[in-house]
Amino acid sequence: MTPSPVVSSLVQPTSTVERPPAPLAPNSRTFARAFGDVRDGWRQRELWGHLGWQDIKQRYRRSVIGPLWITISMGTTALALGLLYSQLFNQELGTFLPYVTAGFIIWNFILGVVTEGTEVFIANEGLIKHLPAPITVHVLRMVWRQVLFLVHNMAVYVVVIAIFFPALVGEYRMYEGDPIMQPGLSWAVLMVIPAFVLIVVNAVWVALLFGIISTRFRDIPPVISSFINLVFFMTPIVWHVGVLNKVTGGEGDGGGDWRMLIAELNPIYHYVEIFRAPLLGHVQDWHHWVVVGGFTVVGWALALIAMRNYRARVSYWV
Structure with missing residues (x-):
């Protein structure tokens, strides 16, 4: 009796069918992924631009004058510090108050980026x-918000320049005995x-690098907040670098070089100076641009390395 086709199929050995190997999971720890994250974040400008603007509107919701409180707070602080330190250092108010105002404007931006940057991912959990x-996207949202704050604060600079414009037009010295005109x-x-x-x-x-590190190690934000005030007083914002030579008898005593290192070794000083110098008509010292350019290259390299290795883990760490 001839076996049925069904029985034949059961008794006959089945042929081995070669299946294609399962596709490998894409490796997220590549520089291509890190660059792609930055590129895609920039392309979503409409998203983070809208979110950053809404942050400001939400902060001053139900306020009568709204974001103008930013300008009022900035102007009051700059005026108080300018009046105080101009008397302490015996400097002309007409040149010193604009100096303090311009420095304080860019310092507020740097301060906001550093302090909020350490918690940028934690706050957006x-x-x-x-x-x-x-x-x-979350980093660009925060930076955009700080840019809007700075634009508001620039109104204080415009008012101060309008008041002290005659003292800043033409050649002038920042203080008596200043060797630089x-x-x-x-x-x-x-x-x-x-x-x-x-x-x-x-x-x-800065926000990418410190944000990733702070998300993993939650002690970083309070540590930075503790030391940021010290950095403010160590940075030539409410005092001029020439004071370092005046307070101990001038450059002739041989100590001017090491005293200048107090300012030169502070990276914030170089960022402040490239922004403040043109606003006040000061001599543009190009070594500040070189230092800032070097920090830009090294900083972005470190940020991309951190994104390459830990970008995918941020969502788990928060």
């Missing part, structure tokens, strides 16, 4: 877990535009 977006306000003030763009580029890598 809900969005990170529920919104499929590059982590760079400042050229005064001119079209060189436009150099503040590339300076600020460079500072914003640095702000992004």
Whole structure:
């Protein structure tokens, strides 16, 4: 009796079918993924631009004058510090108050980027877990918010310059005995535009790097908050670098070089100076640009390494 086709199929050995190997899981720890996150974050400008603007509106909700409180607070602080330290250091108010104002404006931006940058991912825990977006979006949102704050604060600079404009036009010295004659306000003030763009580029890598580290190690934000006030007083914002030579008898005593290291070894000083110098018509010392450029390259390299290794873990750490 001939076996049925069904029985034949059961007794006959089945042929081995070669299946293609399972595709490997994409490796997320690559520089391509890190660059892609930054690129995709920049492309979503409409998203982080809207979120950053809404942050400011939410902060001053139900306020009568709204974001103008930023300008009032900034102006009051700059005026108080300018009046106080001009008397302490025996400097002309007409040149010293604009100096303090311009320095304090850019310091507020740097302060906001550093302090909020350490908690940028922690503060956006809900969005990170529920919104499929590059982590760079949250950094750009925070930096954009700080840019809007700085734009508000620039109104204080405009008012101060309008009041003390005669003292800043033409050559002048910052203090009596200053060996450097400042050229005064001119079209060189436009150099503040590339300076600020460079500072914003640095702000992004600072927030990315410190944000990732702080998300893993939660002790970093309070440590930075503890030391940030010390950095403020160590940075030439409410005092001029020439004071370092005046307080101990001038450069002739042989100690001027090491005293200048107090300012030169402070990276914040160079960021402040490339922004403040054109606003006041000061001599542009190009070594500040070299230092800031070097920090830009090294900082972005470190930020990309951190993103390459730990970008995918941020959502778990928060």
